Amino acid sequence: MRLPLWIEAKALNVVVFGGGKVGTRRALKFLDAGARVTVVSLEFSDELLKAASASDRLCLIKGDARTIDLDSILKDAHIVVIAVPDEEARRIIWEAAKRNNALVNDATDAEATEVVVPYEASVNSIRVAVTTEGKSGVTARHALQKIVKLLENDRELATMLEALWWAKRYMKSVIPDGRARFPIYFEIERDPRFMEAVRRGDVEEAKRVAKEIIDAHAAGRKP
Ligand SMILES: C[C@@]1(CC(=O)O)C2=NC(=C\c3[nH]c(c(CCC(=O)O)c3CC(=O)O)Cc3[nH]c(c(CC(=O)O)c3CCC(=O)O)/C=C3\N/C(=C\2)[C@@H](CCC(=O)O)[C@]3(C)CC(=O)O)/[C@H]1CCC(=O)O
Ligand SMILES: NC(=O)c1ccc[n+]([C@@H]2O[C@H](COP(=O)([O-])OP(=O)(O)OC[C@H]3O[C@@H](n4cnc5c(N)ncnc54)[C@H](O)[C@@H]3O)[C@@H](O)[C@H]2O)c1
Numbered sequence: 001m002r003l004p005l006w007i008e009a010k011a012l013n014v015v016v017f018g019g020g021k022v023g024t025r026r027a028l029k030f031l032d033a034g035a036r037v038t039v040v041s042l043e044f045s046d047e048l049l050k051a052a053s054a055s056d057r058l059c060l061i062k063g064d065a066r067t068i069d070l071d072s073i074l075k076d077a078h079i080v081v082i083a084v085p086d087e088e089a090r091r092i093i094w095e096a097a098k099r100n101n102a103l104v105n106d107a108t109d110a111e112a113t114e115v116v117v118p119y120e121a122s123v124n125s126i127r128v129a130v131t132t133e134g135k136s137g138v139t140a141r142h143a144l145q146k147i148v149k150l151l152e153n154d155r156e157l158a159t160m161l162e163a164l165w166w167a168k169r170y171m172k173s174v175i176p177d178g179r180a181r182f183p184i185y186f187e188i189e190r191d192p193r194f195m196e197a198v199r200r201g202d203v204e205e206a207k208r209v210a211k212e213i214i215d216a217h218a219a220g221r222k223p
Contacts, residue, residue, distance in 0.1 A: 002133065004129065015079075019060070020045060021045070023048075027039050027048060028048075070093065080096075090109075118130055119131065120144070123152055163203055170210075191213065
């Protein structure tokens with residue numbers, strides 16, 4: 001079973017095989033998020049050539065995946081992307097990735113892939129990733145569009161997020177013990193004045209109620 005996780009891309013070394021349409025999209029996605037990316041391919045798209053001359057985190061290696069020394073290229077790799085159509089190359093890359101303890105994103109085989117690159121969007125600081133794990137990318141894209149529309153029209157969520165994000169930072173500054181902070185989030189959430197302000201889209205009132213609750217705890221007026 002695949003787990004959804006959010007991973008800091010700056011911590012990743014990614015090796016992409018194939019510098020065509022899909023390999024380019026993957027390489028640029030990882031690069032834009034901060035990863036160090038190497039692309040191994042017989043030929044490279046113009047986009048990749050341009051990006052490589054502009055970034056020292058993108059390295060292009062011209063070669064055939066079937067014959068190149070994969071172990072030296074993969075020794076520090078965390079994720080290996082397979083975006084070559086060639087079956088034999090795929091098999092050889094999979095074996096080398098496993099020998100080098102890297103996870104595989106196989107863009108040519110949704111069943112085998114260990115890492116899925118989902119359809120993604122961000123609305124008012126809420127990030128969404130959707131996948132059908134290869135059953136139908138078109139459907140995943142439609143699902144994402146529906147979710148985005150829902151979030152865009154939801155003023156309550158945007159208000160709640162702004163107020164509670166502020167409350168979290170404030171609480172961390174006045175209540176040092178994490179275990180003491182934890183139940184207070186739910187106390188704020190249960191407060192009818194807080195929820196009423198959230199429903200009205202009144203960020204300032206929501207923050208005020210949250211602050212009142214936090215201050216009472218910080219002053220030891222509540223158990
Ligand atoms: C999100 C995105 C990220 C990205 O590519 O960077 C992505 N696919 C995108 C586009 C796209 N891909 C395909 C179409 C044609 C329509 C269709 O598939 O319906 C379209 C066009 C479109 O959707 O518009 C074809 C396709 N997709 C996969 C295979 C292999 C297979 O099925 O075995 C085949 C060849 C099928 C065949 O050979 O017939 C597999 C995967 N593609 C995934 C991600 C993963 C989860 C997908 C899911 O949720 O189901 C997964 C499992 C693995 C992975 O690669 O990580 C990117 C959006 C780019 C953007 O938003 O700009
Ligand atoms: N996951 C997805 O979203 C998705 C979407 C469309 C297609 N695909 C699949 O991904 C694969 C790649 O599709 P594409 O449109 O990028 O193809 P493409 O032809 O544009 O690119 C293939 C690249 O692989 C390189 N290559 C081929 N054999 C090689 C080898 N032995 N060693 C090194 N490099 C080699 C080529 O030079 C080329 O740059 C196809 O199998 C396709 O079915 C996946």
